[in-house]
Amino acid sequence: MPESNVTPRLQPELRRVSSPGDPDRIELSGPWILRAIEARLAELARQLAEYARDRNRHWDLSRVTRLDHAGALLLWRAWGGQRVTHLTLRPEHEGLFVGLGAPRPAMPSPAFNWRDPFIASGGRLIAFLDHAIGFVHLVGRVAIDATSLLRHPRDIPWREISASIYRTGAQALGITALVGFLVGVVLSYLSSQQLKTFGADIFIINLLGVSVIRELGPVLAAVLVAGRSGSAMTAQLGVMRVTEELDAMTVMGIPHTVRLIFPKVLGLAVSMPLIVAWTDAVALIGGMIAANWELGLPYSLFLSRLPDAVPIANLWLGLGKGVVFGILIALIACHYGLRIEPNTESLGAGTTESVVSAITMVIVVDAAFAVMFSDVGSFG
Amino acid sequence: MKRCLIEVNNLWTKFGDHVVHRDVSLAIDRAEVLSLVGGSGSGKTTLLRQMMGLETPSAGEVKVFGVSLQHNDPEEIRRIRNRWGVLFQQGALFSALTVYDNIALPLRELGTVDEGLIRELVLLKLEMVGIEAAHAAKMPSDLSGGMVKRVALARALALEPELLFLDEPTAGLDPDRSESFVQLIEDLRRELELTVVMVTHDLDTLISLSSRVAVLCDQRIVAIGSLAEVVKSSHRFITNFFQGERGKRALQALSEALVK
Structure with a gap:
């Protein structure tokens, strides 16, 4: 060296x-x-x-x-x-x-206070109320902007809407197909084994059809889209906050809701039911293959019996749920995205909270649907 | 005994077909303040990052403290990394940690210094950069731009480095703050006998801190030497840079200060 x-x-x-x-x-x-x-x-x-x-x-x-x-x-x-x-x-x-000789003031050290846990839980409650109010605010803002766009159709951000449909819809086809197919196979396989013992083989069509079209398809698709597109939307808005792009838009007089949020909500409202239909179809194909394999049920029989076994109202209900879930996921994602503060920690926490809240809300709303529409689409 | 701390030998940098540095060589001596200047996109920051080992040149070699950053075992590079401090342009404070924890982090990473000594060292560093201890518990997002720079400087100095890299030390500060920040750097440099390598656009910072200036232009170093020597060069970039209105004013202020 x-x-x-x-x-x-x-x-x-x-x-x-x-x-x-x-x-x-x-x-x-x-x-x-x-x-x-x-x-x-x-x-x-x-x-x-x-x-x-x-x-x-x-x-x-x-x-x-x-x-x-x-x-x-x-x-x-x-x-x-x-x-x-x-x-x-x-x-x-x-x-x-x-x-070195100069006296240094002591660092303020946080002392434990017995009131702290109460203050903390109160703080959480206030934070929750704050979220609720903020969310209502956002919904109102989007609704007002939507009506004003109806009066000025020239301002409708078509490019952003189509980009949103492409990103949340077309690019999600692969993952929803994979998950839908596997869930269909598993569900059909397990149900067939049970039905076989009762000799009720033919009811696999009813069982699969109703559960996939009415419940599993919409919920599966919503959970996947919330994890995939919801987090992306939150992160995108959050990064725009961090880099001051949101402020730049405000200064130019472009409202966030029109350019960023409205296209996302509308885009997901359009693509979500399509994704639901796609997931339904793939899950049913998976179920059909498993039923054929386990019970020897011919494909032609499965397909011809399906419309009789599952009243068409179930399909409309499933697709309607898709629209609602889509709007919900986009709004929740945007709500959390806009509240991200310009630091790295807030970005991570906001994205996590956004996905968790979106999935929770999807399941809560799904339960509400189940109660409200309990006598729709049943076998008359 | 004059030894050079940083040696850059025949360094090439290419991004795709775009050549940023063509056969650049440079030596930086102990206890000097070298400023890298050049137009936007001339590769000053890239060169600085290569000296810190954050980027690898396409060809050539960078040696810091006699250790080549390109061909060496990671253990040795990790050891010399503790001998330099870096002040990033935006401060790069960890936003999840308080001011105190930001400065304590490099000391804690050593794993041998007890909390009592860490505490005193952190408070000492804060005092050195002129931040009151009351701000120690704050988060970086609660600080003003000037304070972020000062805290970042305190963090850069936490491990008592011999070498300090400054990336645009006064960018984003108002003239008053940048003057006091330059003064702070100069005082600390004298006190701690630091070697400083900096990238700057700011003529006042350049004039008040540098002992040598290297001008990067057209993919190479077109002039290097004391400010007085560099100004005499007739290169197009240098005449524009120093003989423009702003440059003249700054140089005039310098000569007036020298007369005094």
Whole structure:
């Protein structure tokens, strides 16, 4: 290796020199800098404290090659927060000890308060109400903008709407197909085994048809889209907040709701029912294959019996749920996206909350649908 | 004993077909302040990032403290990384941590320094950059731009580095703040005997801090030397940069200051 600039690995040295008649001298030498002392910090601190116990000793720092604040502080602490009386110091190291004597205000440390848990839970309640109010606000804003767009159709952001449909719809076909197909196969396979024991093979069509078209298709698609597109929407708006793009739009007089939120809501309202139909179809194909394999049910029989087994109202109900879920997911995603503060932590937390809330709301609303439409699409 | 801390040897940088640096060589000595100047897109920041080991040049070599950043074991590079501090343009404070924790982080990463010493060191660094201890518990998002820079400087100095990289130290500060920040850097540099490499657009910062200036233009270093030497060069970029209205005013202020 050529001549290296790396400082030779010198060690900080510390020794006591006793001479008869005089008080002991403590001699320090070598580099007393953070990099050199950090590995032996505890040992050096102990030794220094031991030498510093006798305050008559003479401290000789004149052979210290390099000293920094960490080294100076270490000595200062060993000396009990004050300068020792007998000290020899290089003039260039004098400055390091100057500021150390000044009293430093204590860091405000958070003390435990028995009221804190109550304040925290109250804070959560207020935060929840704040979210609810903010959400209603957003829904109202989008509704008002939608009506104003109806009066000025020239301002409708067609490009953004079509981009939103493409991103949330066309690009989601693969994942929804895979999940739908597998769920169809599993559901059909497990049900067939049960039905076989009762000799009720033919009812696999009713069972699969109703559960997939009415419940599983819409909910599966909504959960996948919430995880896939909802998080993307929140993150997109959040990053635009961080980079001040949202503020730039406001300054140009372009309302966020018209350009960013309305296209997302409308786009997802259009693509969601299509995704639901697609998921239904693929899940039924999966179920059909599994039924054929497990029960020997012919495909032609399955397909011809399906319209009789499942009243068409179920399909409309499923697609209608898709529209509602789509609007809900987009609104929740945008709501959380707009509330992201310009820092990295808030971005992560906001995206997580957005997806969790969207999936929870989808299931809550699905339950409400089940109750409200309990006598629609049943077998008359 | 004059040794160079950073050596850049025959460095090439290419992004696709676009050549940013063509055979650039540069040596930076201990205890000097070298400023890299150049037009937008001339690769100043890229060169700075290559010196910090954040980017790898297409060809050539960068040696810091005599250790090549390109051909070395990660352990050695990790060790020399602790010997330099970096002040990023936007501060790059960790937004999830308080001011105190931001500065304490590099010290805690060492794993050997006890909390008591960390606390005193952090408070000392804060004091050095002129931030009151009352701000230590704040989050970076609650600080003004000037304070973010000061805290970032305190963090860069936490491990007592010998070498300091500054990327646009005064960008985004008002003239008053940038003057006091430049003064702070100059004081700390004297006190801590730092070597400083900086990229700047700001003529006042350039004039008040640099001991040497390197001008990057047309993919190479077209002039290097003290400010007085560089100004004499007749290169098109340099004449535009220093002989424009702003440059003249700044240089005039400099010569007036020298007369005083």
